[in-house]
Amino acid sequence: MFHWLEKHPFFFAVGVFVTIAFAGLIEILPNFAQQSRPVIGTAPYSTLELAGRHVYIKNSCNACHSQLVRPFKSETDRYGHYSLSGEYAYDRPFLWGSKRTGPDLMRVGNYRTTDWHENHMKDPASVVPGSIMPAYRWMFANSADIETAFAEQLTIAQFFSVPYNQPVPMRDGSSAVVKMGGSVSDAKALALEEAKAVAADMKDQDVKDAVARGEIPEIVALIAYLNSLK
């Protein structure tokens, strides 16, 4: 400006910083508190679901799948009700994605089953002919990281008051309680219990055996997470 700043590097830097910080101050800061309020029917993720979410992130599923239904007829026809801000209240990080190489997954739990996911993750083209999605067979062998999921639950409960072990209002007027373990072994037991329910609907014998042994393959956690997306 007026070529004075351009000769005084310190003031120049300050000037640039103020100019670029201005937009952030006005756009980003307001409305923060208001938006993070959960809508009724939105509950925090269970330990297994969170572990599944980590599998989702680890494999960058969000590179090809969005989780954001826009308010257009074509989208609500295809994917269900358009997204509400409060539905994302427990999403850290958000997983809206920026590209739909594959379909949106915001409400995939409403119309796909454990069985479908199992076949699809093993060989996508066998379920959806013409699919260009790669197979994810290693998820049937690798174990899910329950401990990290538990650590994340503890962290968000402590720092962001996410309501674990507390009643959360549901849409039908009832309330639900998402349990969080009191210790690592406790958390693992909770996750295993959930994993058994998922594995019961699966066909892969190795996965069933693993769960019977007390291990949780990544695929089980991932399916638990996908089923929770409603």
Next chain:
Amino acid sequence: MENRPLEYDYSVAKMFMFTTIILGIVGMLIGVILAFQLAFPGVNLILGESLAEYTNFSRLRPLHTDAVIFGFTLSGIFATWYYVGQRVLKVSMAESKFLMALGKIHFWLYLVVVAVVVVSLLAGVTSSKEYAEFEWPIDIAVVVVWVTFGMSIFGLIGIRREKSLYISIWYYIATFLGIAMLYLFNNMAIPTMLGTSAAGESGIGAWYHSVSMYAGTNDALVQWWYGHNAVAFGFTVPIVAMIYYFLPKESGQAIYSYKLSLLSFWGLMFVYLWAGGHHLLYSTVPDWMQTMGSIFSIILILPSWGSAINMLLTMKGEWQQVAASPLIKFMVLGSTFYMFSTLEGPIQAIKSVNAIAHFTDWIVGHVHDGVLGWVGFMIMAALYHMAPRVFKREIYSKSLMAAQFWIQTLGVVLYFTSMWIAGITQGMMWRAHDEFGNLAYSFIDTVTVLHPYYTIRGVGGLLYLVGFLMFAYNIYKTMSARPVEERELQNSSPMGA
């Protein structure tokens, strides 16, 4: 020491030139692999079933974007800074042992961080936020590298002979400040090892894992404020810094209008940051922010074109140089692509256009005509201009450079045209209804139809990569080409046949 005249010291610039080329090859190679994976899914298994986890599209994709942004482009920015910075401030790095050491530390730290990033992304350690995938330990290392860069900028400015800062320096300073602010705020996270269970256990699970400070819609808002402006301060601002130096210098023409550059600089600084909201149109962020994002994206055309027109008019009356020199060709086509993508971007930011374009390949096309046509061309041109001065030798082959130019131009054109068609086709098919109001196409129909365009895109990308390998070879051979005299380096770069 006293007997020898003082010279500019390019040792750090040389080191970063090296990483620019290596990481450029890595990033573009991965990009080509990804492109063919989308056209032919069998390519996901190029290294066999046992390594499928690491050659899979989804694992490689962040590696591609980060290798190109934080590998190729950032190295290019650093390389040119350590070259341009000295020259326009008229001070040599050899004059300060401190700055010399700092520059070398900067390079080696950067290299270490790059290595750690590659390993961590292949292992699937990611925070999922685009262009901010790194977990907190790496983030801290990144901050250290960035601070070193900043100290080097302001250190050199502190001992300058020229009182005024040249245009390029403004843009380098803005790059430093902008990225610093954006990166810090977007990566705010709490390491999960801080969580303590009721039984008193802590430090549970992976030590490097963290959880974002922001949730849901807020997280999206901060991320795209970052994501959009990382493009601003990584792909626009520093590249403009380069062209403001290299085009006038190479062509021997003073910049068309210094006043216009003042206007466009401050305009760009003010406007750019507002536009991030255009990534979130029709999402759950407040409506006024979406509208704001849309409006400011349109306004952004003005300062962007201010710079681009300034560049093109610099060539006024000297257009025969464009025909004569492939190096000038790169820069002139680069600024043309800059005009083109800064027009395309605002168009995509109009809400009704965005309704069709968002989530489709048109956006991918937009990013690539910017990065391949503008960023890539400009960085290569900068390195071509620097090479004779750094190595004191003429550029190995002019005809190779010209061939490279045409091959890459063809590659870019194939890339963006195929992605336009793919994006608009898919966007229209998603929303198509039949006469009864039912969706006309299932999702998979909209995927299989893209196969030919994905193939063309793969070919386009491959051509660009081939061109880049020619560039690497040309620079490599330059190191042993005919030595040149100082006076040959005044303006246009000496080139062999």
Next chain:
Amino acid sequence: MVDIAQLQAYGYFTLTILLVIALYGYIYHLYSTKKDADGVDYESYSDMALKDDLGDTPVLPRSDDKEK
């Protein structure tokens, strides 16, 4: 009743007008004065890129006193 949205609207309008005035004022200033406070023609600063050898004379040498 003046509510917050109305205030925002007035604020936004005022800011827009001020920015437009500032922008055009700045353009007018640049193109009418031609020279900056040190009496150097703006356009001659372009030489910083063209005459950038260590031996070349700076467009405006830095005086060693005061500023940092």
